[in-house]
Amino acid sequence: MQSRVALVTGGTGGIGTSIIRRLAQSGHKVATNYRDEARGRAWQEKMKAEGIDVTIAQGDVASPEGARGLVDEVERQIGPVEILVNNAGITRDTTFHKMSAEQWNEVICTNLNSCFNVTRPVIEGMRARKWGRIIQISSINGQKGQYGQANYAAAKAGMHGFTISLAQENAKFGITVNTVSPGYIGTDMVMAVPEEIREKIVAQIPTGRLGTPDEIAYAVGFFIPDEAGWITGANLSANGGQYMGW
């Protein structure tokens, strides 16, 4: 496979780290953002100890300026972004009648606006070079909704609309745009859920277990080779069979 420049937002997190690892092991140059420099550098060192060289740059993807600064810095260091994985995300769970405007906005800005903020500075270059891969990490809860997650489900469902519109606009430019929708994965985000609720979640998963970050990285990797060039506007569910609709 040809070596490409890949930017994975939220690459220091549970799923992001696995995506970075998989892309690097496939021969791509990989980059991600940090918000806290000390934590970012410590994570970079850990990856280095594994033999994986990751370019890191400061960037809050919830803001257009933060995202543009991130893209500029990554492109300055390793070249134009050819693969973009919009993976950064947060939850601020509560039932809607108790939800503050801040909880709503934080989740929409981080999970959905970030897709605009980071994709906008890379799309013109991809179109000019006639090759690109853009992958959104959405969620099962954007497909089926979730009690206590009106903000998160709205953002994650919005990513699907974003994906299929961008897929149409950019198909003629050799750019594919797809979504991966993970089910429940055993990262910090899910381990922060109280144990009794987590047990109830696992009971609803036909495979009888949480997914692993590597299983999501595998789904992301599927969309990248040239052979996947005819697959665009797709949503790949990776959820242990918990939800089998679109």
Ligand code: NDP
């Ligand atoms: P983590 O909490 O482990 O990682 C999230 C990453 O996003 C961190 O690197 C975090 O950086 C980064 N991030 C958060 N906010 C911002 C921001 N404003 N700007 C830049 N970076 C930011 O989460 P996961 O690895 O579990 O989740 C990754 C993605 O997968 C998310 O989009 C999530 O919604 C989605 N997902 C996860 C599931 C799961 O079960 N875990 C299920 C379905 C979807 P920092 O360290 O600075 O906070």
